Amino acid sequence: MKRVGVIGGGQLAWMMADAAQKLGVELVVQTPSENDPAVSIAKETIFAPVDDAAATGILANKCDIITFENEFVNLQALTDLAQQGVCFRPKLEALAPLLDKYHQRCYLRDLGLPVPRFFALDDVENIKSKIEYLGFPVVLKSRRHGYDGQGTFIIQDFASLEEKLSCESTTQTSNQSLFLLEEFIPFERELAIIAARSVEGEIVTYPVVETQQEQQVCRRVIAPAQITPNQVAEIEAIAHTLLNSLEVVGIFGIELFLGADGKVLVNEIAPRTHNSGHFSLDACETSQFEQHLRAVCGLPLGNPALQCPGAIMVNLLGYENSDSDYQSQRQKIAEIPQAHLHWYGKTESRPGRKLGHVTVLLDNPNRESAIANDIAHSIESIWYPR
Numbered sequence: 165m166k167r168v169g170v171i172g173g174g175q176l177a178w179m180m181a182d183a184a185q186k187l188g189v190e191l192v193v194q195t196p197s198e199n200d201p202a203v204s205i206a207k208e209t210i211f212a213p214v215d216d217a218a219a220t221g222i223l224a225n226k227c228d229i230i231t232f233e234n235e236f237v238n239l240q241a242l243t244d245l246a247q248q249g250v251c252f253r254p255k256l257e258a259l260a261p262l263l264d265k266y267h268q269r270c271y272l273r274d275l276g277l278p279v280p281r282f283f284a285l286d287d288v289e290n291i292k293s294k295i296e297y298l299g300f301p302v303v304l305k306s307r308r309h310g311y312d313g314q315g316t317f318i319i320q321d322f323a324s325l326e327e328k329l330s331c332e333s334t335t336q337t338s339n340q341s342l343f344l345l346e347e348f349i350p351f352e353r354e355l356a357i358i359a360a361r362s363v364e365g366e367i368v369t370y371p372v373v374e375t376q377q378e379q380q381v382c383r384r385v386i387a388p389a390q391i392t393p394n395q396v397a398e399i400e401a402i403a404h405t406l407l408n409s410l411e412v413v414g415i416f417g418i419e420l421f422l423g424a425d426g427k428v429l430v431n432e433i434a435p436r437t438h439n440s441g442h443f444s445l446d447a448c449e450t451s452q453f454e455q456h457l458r459a460v461c462g463l464p465l466g467n468p469a470l471q472c473p474g475a476i477m478v479n480l481l482g483y484e485n486s487d488s489d490y491q492s493q494r495q496k497i498a499e500i501p502q503a504h505l506h507w508y509g510k511t512e513s514r515p516g517r518k519l520g521h522v523t524v525l526l527d528n529p530n531r532e533s534a535i536a537n538d539i540a541h542s543i544e545s546i547w548y549p550r
Contacts, residue, residue, distance in 0.1 A: 172233025175508040177202035183454035217241030253460040258410040282346035351421040356440035359403035385477040415456040446504040447475035474526040476536040482517035
């Protein structure tokens, strides 16, 4: 029986539980809090921050392989462990160009993949000339540790940019060098693809999905996205190029923009299982979580195909500070036909926090989009207070 160490104990690690049991894999988790979701399913837990390399050394002694639930790690410190023979999958060299969003943009550009125009915000004197090149609005991003909309700001004018930089720098005791400035893309819709690569270099891709964001936080995912076969082929080719270039072992999530002109641009890369692939738990033959464990354990990859015409996944986000388990709302949502509700067991709710998700399987491929939006509205009318 293989033992897989997982750095991070949130819901992404928690959702590996069923797949681990199916594959005969034991999970050992490194996470800071006994209240983190994956603690309840782990064979053993190392209670420590995810960037604590000394704790990861202890984790390594208990496992055959170490993988990642999030990317908030100390890569330099982990390199010492890798040099001592600790097996990380994906390997640290695959993570290195991706953890800093400016370095990620440069890597994608140098691979010839389509990305928005961008700059590192490391030269205060030249900010105005960069703004003149990009034009307002612009997108300001933290280069590290941004997720679920945190660290991403749409800026409408120069005064707002100066104010935001001053505020963020004071808050983070940092400076402009920790920010990325890029052009705002007036996209028609946002898309994503989950792709996996095996130890032998085999790649499988899940259906391209449409993601619907509000305030830079994913609210809904519709599978499959209603786009052209050529656009699907282009996105699959992007995934193959990226995973092969990095020699990835495991699952990656790739977020994209589809412009009004039909052009595809890469937005961001997540080197792990991803929110845009949660639908696969209920709608696909092999979930993204099983696929990731298959890849990192050196097992044959599974079939990623949909087992139904389509699906919609709706995130259940916190909207208040509370310790409620929202049992009444959850029960009503679970009664929706073909609904599959996943509750992460978090003990605290706060605005924007992902508390769970629900996937509803769809029967009619010709009316997916309209039906999906109606279902999403029904779920959200139950979940969010009027």
